[in-house]
Amino acid sequence: MADGNSGKADLDRIEALCREILTEEGRQRAGDIAARILDEVAGAREHLHKQTQIIDQIHESVITMDLDGYITSWNRGAERLFGYAAAEAIGRHILFLYADPDEDDEGFQDVFLEHGGRELEVRRRRKSGEVFWASLQLSLVRDPDGYPAGIIGYLTDITARIEAQENQRLHARIFEHTDQGILITDAEQVIVSVNQAFTRITGYSAEEAVGKTPRLMRAGQEDQDFFAEVWRHIHDGGRWQGEIWERRKNGEAYPAWVSIGIVKNARGDVANYFSIFSDITERKESEERIRHLAYYDALTELPNRTLFYKLVDQALTEARRNRLHGALLFIDLNRFKPINDTLGHGVGDRLLQQIGYRFREVLRTEDLVARLGGDEFVVALFDITMREHAGLVAQKLLSALDAPFFIDGHELKVGAAIGISVYPQDGFDTETLLRLADIAMYRAKQTGQDGHAFYSHEMNQRALDRLQTESALRHAIERNELLLHYQPKVDIASGRIVGAEALVRWRHPERGMIPPGDFVPVAEETGLVVRISAWVLEEAVRQAKAWRDAGLPTTKIAINLSARDFSSALPQRVGDTLKNHGLEPDWLELEITESMLMHNTERVIAMMDELAALGVTLALDDFGTGYSSLSYLKRFPIDTLKIDRSFVTGIPADLNDCAIAGAIASMAKRLGHKVIAEGVESENQLAFLRSLGCDEFQGYLFAPPVPPQDFEAMLREDKRLG
Numbered sequence: 001m002a003d004g005n006s007g008k009a010d011l012d013r014i015e016a017l018c019r020e021i022l023t024e025e026g027r028q029r030a031g032d033i034a035a036r037i038l039d040e041v042a043g044a045r046e047h048l049h050k051q052t053q054i055i056d057q058i059h060e061s062v063i064t065m066d067l068d069g070y071i072t073s074w075n076r077g078a079e080r081l082f083g084y085a086a087a088e089a090i091g092r093h094i095l096f097l098y099a100d101p102d103e104d105d106e107g108f109q110d111v112f113l114e115h116g117g118r119e120l121e122v123r124r125r126r127k128s129g130e131v132f133w134a135s136l137q138l139s140l141v142r143d144p145d146g147y148p149a150g151i152i153g154y155l156t157d158i159t160a161r162i163e164a165q166e167n168q169r170l171h172a173r174i175f176e177h178t179d180q181g182i183l184i185t186d187a188e189q190v191i192v193s194v195n196q197a198f199t200r201i202t203g204y205s206a207e208e209a210v211g212k213t214p215r216l217m218r219a220g221q222e223d224q225d226f227f228a229e230v231w232r233h234i235h236d237g238g239r240w241q242g243e244i245w246e247r248r249k250n251g252e253a254y255p256a257w258v259s260i261g262i263v264k265n266a267r268g269d270v271a272n273y274f275s276i277f278s279d280i281t282e283r284k285e286s287e288e289r290i291r292h293l294a295y296y297d298a299l300t301e302l303p304n305r306t307l308f309y310k311l312v313d314q315a316l317t318e319a320r321r322n323r324l325h326g327a328l329l330f331i332d333l334n335r336f337k338p339i340n341d342t343l344g345h346g347v348g349d350r351l352l353q354q355i356g357y358r359f360r361e362v363l364r365t366e367d368l369v370a371r372l373g374g375d376e377f378v379v380a381l382f383d384i385t386m387r388e389h390a391g392l393v394a395q396k397l398l399s400a401l402d403a404p405f406f407i408d409g410h411e412l413k414v415g416a417a418i419g420i421s422v423y424p425q426d427g428f429d430t431e432t433l434l435r436l437a438d439i440a441m442y443r444a445k446q447t448g449q450d451g452h453a454f455y456s457h458e459m460n461q462r463a464l465d466r467l468q469t470e471s472a473l474r475h476a477i478e479r480n481e482l483l484l485h486y487q488p489k490v491d492i493a494s495g496r497i498v499g500a501e502a503l504v505r506w507r508h509p510e511r512g513m514i515p516p517g518d519f520v521p522v523a524e525e526t527g528l529v530v531r532i533s534a535w536v537l538e539e540a541v542r543q544a545k546a547w548r549d550a551g552l553p554t555t556k557i558a559i560n561l562s563a564r565d566f567s568s569a570l571p572q573r574v575g576d577t578l579k580n581h582g583l584e585p586d587w588l589e590l591e592i593t594e595s596m597l598m599h600n601t602e603r604v605i606a607m608m609d610e611l612a613a614l615g616v617t618l619a620l621d622d623f624g625t626g627y628s629s630l631s632y633l634k635r636f637p638i639d640t641l642k643i644d645r646s647f648v649t650g651i652p653a654d655l656n657d658c659a660i661a662g663a664i665a666s667m668a669k670r671l672g673h674k675v676i677a678e679g680v681e682s683e684n685q686l687a688f689l690r691s692l693g694c695d696e697f698q699g700y701l702f703a704p705p706v707p708p709q710d711f712e713a714m715l716r717e718d719k720r721l722g
């Protein structure tokens with residue numbers, strides 16, 4: 001240190017002058033030498049002052065102390081750093097500045113002896129009491145003979161640096177030990193680092209991940225639009241949070257809750273992206289469990305009351321929009337309580353489970369069955385075509401309880417009372433419908449037997465009638481109560497009869513002649529229709545053969561088929577019947593409806609091809625009321641389209657009806673089908689149909705359905721139009 005050296009030189013000169021003054025010669029010039037000494041002292045003072053100033057200028061604090069640790073000097077920096085003025089500090093032991101009184105300073109001096117100095121990080125206390133980290137550099141001061149004379153300490157406040165380091169250490173610890181996976185990429189989205197949780201969750205080690213992009217883990221559930229939206233969020237708002245399906249190294253996909261953020265450098269450019277994520281499989285599962293608990297009956301796993309209301313409310317909204325019918329069936333078990341009371345709740349619970357299971361089994365998937373609690377169940381039927389269907393379903397549910405239940409070696413039998421309310425006749429909302437179904441259930445219960453009851457008396461009456469019709473119909477065939485009427489089909493061009501439709505009638509011993517509309521639907525629901533159709537086929541073919549044998553010209557006799565008849569056994573049955581009677585197939589036509597074509601298309605086509613191969617023709621009845629499309633129709637071997645009566649009725653006044661009839665006619669032409677219009681009652685209608693190019697018609701204008709002998713008479717006299 002230059003000034004340190006000049007200080008020594010000052011003292012050397014003063015010492016030399018002092019020695020000089022002590023000599024004989026010097027004593028004579030004492031005044032002169034003393035003046036020089038004073039000069040030197042002044043110079044030294046000047047030097048010292050400068051030195052102090054320099055030391056004070058030093059930002060660091062500089063403290064000197066003697067070898068025992070007592071402070072001998074204290075610069076401005078020390079004043080600033082500790083808050084003590086020089087006067088307060090000088091003379092005190094250095095220990096008073098220590099933050100930790102037991103700070104290890106053993107061997108304090110030894111270090112100096114060996115190395116002459118050292119640097120430490122220490123904690124010191126300011127006058128204010130505040131503790132701070134300081135870098136302490138100690139060096140030994142030696143006297144001119146080289147012996148240790150004192151210590152200089154330089155201190156710098158390094159709190160900020162230490163805190164930054166601590167922070168960094170803390171961050172590193174958090175990064176490594178958090179449960180959340182973390183990955184950091186550079187601005188190009190290349191992964192630069194990942195933590196342990198990342199590896200634990202994804203199965204990829206740091207080595208495998210670094211250098212790749214996060215797409216490595218995408219399960220591919222989300223599309224490009226999704227990620228475009230994510231990136232928009234990140235760039236606009238600095239971050240995005242949400243769910244992404246990720247894939248582990250082992251291929252397993254899992255839902256992750258991901259938070260993606262952006263780190264920018266001082267210039268505001270993207271420096272890094274980071275993504276913090278956790279595997280939320282469990283959370284999702286427990287959410288699902290909670291949802292299940294909230295909406296499902298824990299015992300039977302059926303929807304509970306809450307979910308039931310929700311679903312029925314939804315369905316009713318739908319029904320209102322599409323003008324559908326629906327029904328609620330309120331089921332209360334009979335004889336359940338004594339079982340539960342005597343055999344215990346364990347048995348009772350399992351019985352309820354099995355009952356719920358059986359109910360579910362007999363219903364269609366779109367039907368809803370819920371458990372309201374106790375021994376009460378409720379079934380909701382949506383989109384039923386007829387209100388009576390609800391009664392059939394009730395019967396089905398009751399039959400499901402017929403077979404005994406076997407639980408813990410007990411053979412148990414239960415029954416039920418079922419109350420039915422119907423939408424929209426009885427009520428418009430779930431609450432009302434459920435209440436009315438409940439009332440109906442009580443009514444059913446009062447009979448003391450298992451059974452069902454409708455809420456409305458009218459429905460009960462209808463249900464009763466239906467039941468009677470059904471049982472009476474079972475005997476109608478054996479008792480020979482069915483008969484066929486024939487309605488002529490007329491060729492529009494020639495006006496001559498070319499065929500007839502056989503329409504079934506039921507001569508009921510008490511109720512008189514019953515039209516098919518009153519019993520065919522019941523027969524269809526119960527399956528009885530198959531037997532009726534078999535009878536109709538047999539009877540129509542027998543009759544046709546008789547007419548043929550009587551020498552009448554070939555006249556196509558058409559019979560109507562139901563969906564239930566349309567099974568793979570049909571072609572064989574038709575073929576056998578024709579063969580048994582020895583009738584040519586060109587005498588027979590089958591009328592089917594569009595609905596029969598809608599399901600199992602391939603099977604239906606195969607069946608129709610078989611029928612066509614027999615030489616029998618096929619007509620599509622009630623055409624226009626279903627959903628047939630042009631392209632769809634092309635695939636079926638159909639000969640004739642029958643324009644439904646509902647469109648003929650409006651001709652020629654209703655423009656819609658005219659347009660539909662026109663469209664059907666031109667479409668049939670293009671497909672190479674014949675067109676027949678049914679329900680033609682007036683000359684006007686006929687004229688219009690003729691203008692459309694219709695081939696045939698059927699209707700009261702020519703003749704209603706008539707008994708066979710009347711039709712035979714028309715054939716014999718060659719009755720013609722006009």
Ligand code: C2E
Pocket residue numbers: 487502503504515516517520529533536559560561562591621622645678679680681698699700701704705
């Ligand atoms: P469908 O096959 O469309 O039969 C035509 C219906 O229109 C017949 O009613 C017929 O009497 C009636 N009709 C014919 N011309 C006119 C007219 O000019 N004006 C009016 N208002 N009506 C006319 P029906 O005999 O009551 O038969 C009704 C429905 O019952 C038939 O409709 C058919 O779907 C079904 N059906 C009749 N017989 C049988 C059968 O043997 N088996 C099956 N499965 N269903 C049958």
Ligand code: MG
Pocket residue numbers: 501560591621
């Ligand atoms: Mg018909």
Ligand code: MG
Pocket residue numbers: 621622642644645678
């Ligand atoms: Mg028809």
